[in-house]
Amino acid sequence: MRRRLMAVLATAALAATSAACADQGSGGGGGGGGDTSEPIVVGSTLSLTGPFAATGVIHKIAGEEFVARLNAQGGLLGRQVQWKVLDDQSDQAKVGQLYEQLITQDGVDLIMGPYATPNILSAMTVAERHGYVLPQHTAVLAPLMTYSCQFPAWSIGPTPNRFVPEMLFDAVATLPDPPKKIAVLTSQNGSAAFVTDGHGSDKTGVLTVAKERGLDVVVDVHYPPTISDWGPIAAQVRDAKPDLVINNGLGVDTVNALTAMKQLGYRPPLTFSLFPASGPLLGLGEDAEGVISTSVFEPNKAVLDKLPAETKAIVDDFTKRATDAKQPYPVFETQAAASWTAWEILTEAVKGVGKIDHKAMCDWLHSNGANTTFNGKLTFDPKTNNFWPSTLGLKQIQNKEWTLVWPTDRAAAKLIAPKAG
Numbered sequence: 001m002r003r004r005l006m007a008v009l010a011t012a013a014l015a016a017t018s019a020a021c022a023d024q025g026s027g028g029g030g031g032g033g034g035d036t037s038e039p040i041v042v043g044s045t046l047s048l049t050g051p052f053a054a055t056g057v058i059h060k061i062a063g064e065e066f067v068a069r070l071n072a073q074g075g076l077l078g079r080q081v082q083w084k085v086l087d088d089q090s091d092q093a094k095v096g097q098l099y100e101q102l103i104t105q106d107g108v109d110l111i112m113g114p115y116a117t118p119n120i121l122s123a124m125t126v127a128e129r130h131g132y133v134l135p136q137h138t139a140v141l142a143p144l145m146t147y148s149c150q151f152p153a154w155s156i157g158p159t160p161n162r163f164v165p166e167m168l169f170d171a172v173a174t175l176p177d178p179p180k181k182i183a184v185l186t187s188q189n190g191s192a193a194f195v196t197d198g199h200g201s202d203k204t205g206v207l208t209v210a211k212e213r214g215l216d217v218v219v220d221v222h223y224p225p226t227i228s229d230w231g232p233i234a235a236q237v238r239d240a241k242p243d244l245v246i247n248n249g250l251g252v253d254t255v256n257a258l259t260a261m262k263q264l265g266y267r268p269p270l271t272f273s274l275f276p277a278s279g280p281l282l283g284l285g286e287d288a289e290g291v292i293s294t295s296v297f298e299p300n301k302a303v304l305d306k307l308p309a310e311t312k313a314i315v316d317d318f319t320k321r322a323t324d325a326k327q328p329y330p331v332f333e334t335q336a337a338a339s340w341t342a343w344e345i346l347t348e349a350v351k352g353v354g355k356i357d358h359k360a361m362c363d364w365l366h367s368n369g370a371n372t373t374f375n376g377k378l379t380f381d382p383k384t385n386n387f388w389p390s391t392l393g394l395k396q397i398q399n400k401e402w403t404l405v406w407p408t409d410r411a412a413a414k415l416i417a418p419k420a421g
Contacts (some may be wrong), residue, residue, distance in 0.1 A: 010334075022084060039082040040069075040075070040356070042346070044106030045098045045123070047115050050090025051225075051251065054277045055335055056115045059137065060085065061321050062332075062339035063112070065314070070343075076350050088114055095122035103130050109356050110346060113150075117191040119142055124150050133349060133361045137342040138335070141194050142387040143202070149362035151386050153342035153375075154296060154334075158384040161198045164294065165209040168272055171292075171350070171394055171406045173213075175417045179243035179270060182210060183219035185233060185257060187249035192274050193222070195248045206246055218242050225243045225250075230260035238266040254291065255280045262287055270417055278402060279329025288397050290418035295395035297337035297374050298404040300412035311373055314340070333395075333402065335373040345370045345378070 011121040045062075047056035052355050067083050075081050080159030084106065088095045095114055102108045103126065111118050111127060113136025120139040128147040139145055140160050145152065156289035157163045172179055184206055196203040218240040221233055237245060238261060245268040247254045254273035261267060272292045273281065281288045297303075299315050308312040315332040348370040349361035366386075369379040380386040394406035398413055405415040 024403075031242070035417040037355050038078045039349075040077065040110065041082045041084055041106070041108045042110045042112055043084045043086075043099070043102030043106060044112035045086045045088035045095055045102075045114045047090040047119070048085075048087040052090040052116050052119075054251065054280075056090070057325070057327065058322075058335045059115050061325060061327070062318060062336040063343060065317055065321055066340060069346065071313075072170055076320050076347060077355065078126075083112075084108060088119060090116075090119075092118040092122050095119045096126050099123045099126040103132065110350070112346060113137060113139070113302075116338035117144075118189075120145075127374045133346070133358050133365070135342040135345040137338040140387075141190070141199060142385050143199050145385045148366075148382045148386070151342075151345050151365055151370075152388075153345055153372075154338035154392075155375075155387045155390050156294075156392050157390040158387050159202070159204070161194050161202065161205045162209065163390060164195045164274070165206040167392070167394065167406070168292070169209065169213050171217070171415055172270065172417075174415065177217065177417065180386060181216045181218045181240070181242045182244045182246055183237045183239075183240055183242035183268070184210075184217060184221070185219070185245065185247045185249065185253075185372040186222045187225055187253055188222055189225045189250055192248045192250055195199070195274055196222075206248065227256075230256050231263075232268070233257065234260035234264050236387075237261060237268065238264050242268060244268070244270045244272065246274075247276075247370070250275050251277045255284060255288075258284060258287055258291075277329075278331070278333060279327075282329065282397065282400060282402070285400065289400070290416060291397045292405075292415075293395055293402075294334070295393050295402070295404055296334040296391060298333055298395050298402055299331060299403075300403055300410065303404060303410075314373065314387070331402075339373050341372045341378075343374045 046060050047053050063083060067081050071080050086098045088098055100362055106279040111134060113134055114123050117139040120136045124134055124147050133415050135153060136150055140154060140156045142158045184196055186193050196206045219237055221420045247257055254276050276293055281291055304312055318332040318336055319330050349365050352368055353360045353366040365380050370376055371377055376392050380389045391409055393404055395402045396415060403413045405411050405413055
């Protein structure tokens with residue numbers, strides 16, 4: 001009798017273990033929607049301290065708002081959603097370790113990408129090793145994003161190193177007196193340098209496209225991400241007298257460059273900043289008037305008036321949350337829109353499959369795409385590393401406000417060319 005009882009118990013245990021493994025689906029994670037008492041846990045890192053913190057906090061606020069709205073509507077698969085965020089301290093070396101911890105030790109069901117291309121690349125390696133779907137909101141260097149189950153929420157197309165300069169030069173060519181001489185200041189950070197120099201065997205970038213357009217590059221300077229003395233670069237730009245200064249940099253690079261130029265009594269006629277911290281640039285006041293940058297979304301009245309009430313409510317809620325968090329620039333714009341899109345990609349995949357099965361979710365997104373609030377219907381083709389046709393435009397500081405100015409069919413105002421100071 002004892003042997004028979006032990007055999008029955010062993011068979012039952014084996015069946016329970018097999019069922020649990022089947023529930024987990026490909027790539028790990030918790031099961032489907034059967035147990036509504038346990039939350040679905042999404043794990044990620046963000047740069048909450050360190051050089052990327054000014055932007056990382058935007059993604060934190062946007063993500064918290066999205067999860068709160070999602071839970072208020074019933075969550076996912078009938079379960080509430082919990083977001084577990086770890087601080088990667090803007091340190092790429094920490095990112096992989098933390099995502100490994102989230103998956104193997106904390107047992108999160110889903111993951112969301114971190115901020116900044118180098119960090120996303122580290123997270124992608126871990127996601128691929130464990131077969132997890134990875135929505136990511138800010139890595140635009142398509143040739144590097146080779147994992148077929150990473151899904152970008154901000155796209156500059158499969159060749160961003162050509163797309164950005166061509167869009168910029170198309171826009172400034174419409175000015176009454178288009179630029180003829182340009183200065184190019186490039187951060188050696190891989191998140192930005194590719195727009196100047198291309199990537200790998202593809203050397204297309206600002207320098208080559210400028211030559212194709214007959215523009216004269218009078219300054220070409222590459223600087224380290226840790227630069228602290230902008231004086232020599234500012235002097236070089238002042239002496240060359242370019243019509244347009246292009247800063248392919250991050251964060252406050254353009255702020256520091258313009259400040260150093262002002263100390264020399266010089267202001268360039270027109271400035272382009274690739275991926276800036278938008279608030280600090282506005283903080284320069286008149287000295288930043290006319291600066292151009294890239295944009296996915298700007299909450300200008302002319303733009304908001306075309307949007308549904310629910311979209312306006314998302315924008316307003318973010319502003320309130322960011323204001324309560326004492327953010328100096330509490331505006332729902334490009335970074336927040338990209339973050340929101342990443343969360344929509346993730347939740348669309350879970351809802352589409354009806355359970356947490358990472359392989360099935362990846363396949364579903366490839367077959368069905370994702371409907372998003374700020375970028376419309378997205379399609380994902382592994383042949384282009386899932387990068388979809390870009391919705392990127394250009395914004396410009398006009399009357400101390402960021403305003404969408406390109407392309408013209410989406411613009412809230414016309415591109416202008418301030419005079420040199």
